[in-house]
Amino acid sequence: MRRDDDVHALVETVLGDGPGLRKVRAVARLISLVESDSPALREVARALAGRAGRAHIVGLTGSPGVGKSTSTSALVRALRAAGKTVGVLAVDPSSPFSGGALLGDRVRMSEHATDPGVIIRSMASRGHLGGLAAAAPQALRVLDAAGCDVILVETVGVGQSEVEVAGLADTSLVLLAPGMGDGIQAAKAGILEIGDLFCINKADRDGAATTRRELRAMLSLTERPDGAWKPPIVLTVATAGTGIDEVVARLDEHRAYLESSGQGRRRRLARARREIEAIVLGEVTRRFAVTSHGARLDVLAADVLGGGTDPYTAAEAVLDEIAAAAQADEI
């Protein structure tokens, strides 16, 4: 669709000084390229090597109904008031729709639409394995290289992959709301382990104190080494902006902790490792699908269905064929 020249021109614009609408458009274009898994993706990644790593990446997770969009918008406002540039990446791991369509939905964010210090992009992952895992880190790198001080990563929709999004972030912000059995749901979903900061939003409703008490009790059960970060709990009313400045302060504290403890570098290393692994697995799948082995897989699947073999024996056959093809330099 676009030549490499264009990718480089876009990257130059993204790396250019200061915010501006030209930069916002270049970021949008690069993220679209990344999302569509175009060959330009590699070119973008290459051009951005060493140009990212400055932004504070904050993941927002929470059940539908806790006020995620409103909280994101309130955070953007508070961060802007503090003089920071902000990127927002809304990811929907389960949606078949493209980023643009989703973006149209996000009416609450429209107040930031004309502020060149805020870049908002939505992103859907089409495929299953490796989809979000491969594209989202590149999109974050684009926003990072564009000079965003803070990047908020938000999941959209019901089929959200909390843990996956947490894996992309430096700091994981978990949103809850009073009632809804959220406390117990939290324990079940293992989000207690991933949360670096908890917000009980809609805290003007009945039950906020109870939810905080329950959450505190559950967090106290988690064993943490001496000097480890203790996830704070902040009560917010995002629609009124209440508590949002405290959230921003706690995010800054967590970032400082990440730096001083070395935990930040460890997380980023693990992330880079997972990213390479995801690309490798994606490539193995892709190469396999484009060779004659793709059809072979259909035959094996039918054989499993018919009871002639089991999936492990079938997988062994595939692995043998991959090795043979590698030896013959076919893949």
Next chain:
Amino acid sequence: MRRDDDVHALVETVLGDGPGLRKVRAVARLISLVESDSPALREVARALAGRAGRAHIVGLTGSPGVGKSTSTSALVRALRAAGKTVGVLAVDPSSPFSGGALLGDRVRMSEHATDPGVIIRSMASRGHLGGLAAAAPQALRVLDAAGCDVILVETVGVGQSEVEVAGLADTSLVLLAPGMGDGIQAAKAGILEIGDLFCINKADRDGAATTRRELRAMLSLTERPDGAWKPPIVLTVATAGTGIDEVVARLDEHRAYLESSGQGRRRRLARARREIEAIVLGEVTRRFAVTSHGARLDVLAADVLGGGTDPYTAAEAVLDEIAAAAQADEI
């Protein structure tokens, strides 16, 4: 932990005639083996080849608060009343906890605990890639081979992977509740595409008719070829059992449609294919991790972090090394 002999003894018990507590215990033990990714997993899969494929696998998905556990329990009751044996597999893709711990939570299911015609198992997936994808199909195969007429697969917790669970099932049942902005959330998450049957639970609350109208309008936007299945919408009050018999009737109708249209076989073929792929990818990852290349990945990750390379170039290096190792017969 257990010798192959024991696996075969367990499989024999599972394949034995009629329900019984010995069978229930053997199923539980085999699913634990499958979940712990023990070497016995292959042995189990091999022993069960051709012994499964009779059960109707129904996936239940829905946001927290829609009444998933209550609906599952009501469905079990209705299916038992119709003389069917039932398996329930509760999967939590994001939980680090083991199946046993989760099972203890599921108090609502305790009424079925002493019925040998009901087998309930919970399952957590520890790893990320390939975790649930690899273990859940084997667990379903165990329940299927044990003679369950219907198997309900339910996701637990917030970080649920709707689409992933839908991929395991013959029929996808999507639960909604009035209000909560569920309609819009549904559209966002793409669950309209995966739902074969929709239940609006808690239908005695305000807004059930509105939710049904909205859902109908959205479903009518989806283009379907002539003769294709039109997902019905059933209003239920699971706590009172209202509408549950209609759900059971619709599930039977969908199963009949799957058979007559050939769609059922196509879904099962796609599932077997994905299963083989997941095992292949899991094996590639595992083999890579246990060779010296695992440490190499850490070096490459640090290099990406330092800006010396980008993840795609790093992945290329890994792929070259995999190919070289395959040629040298190291992996």
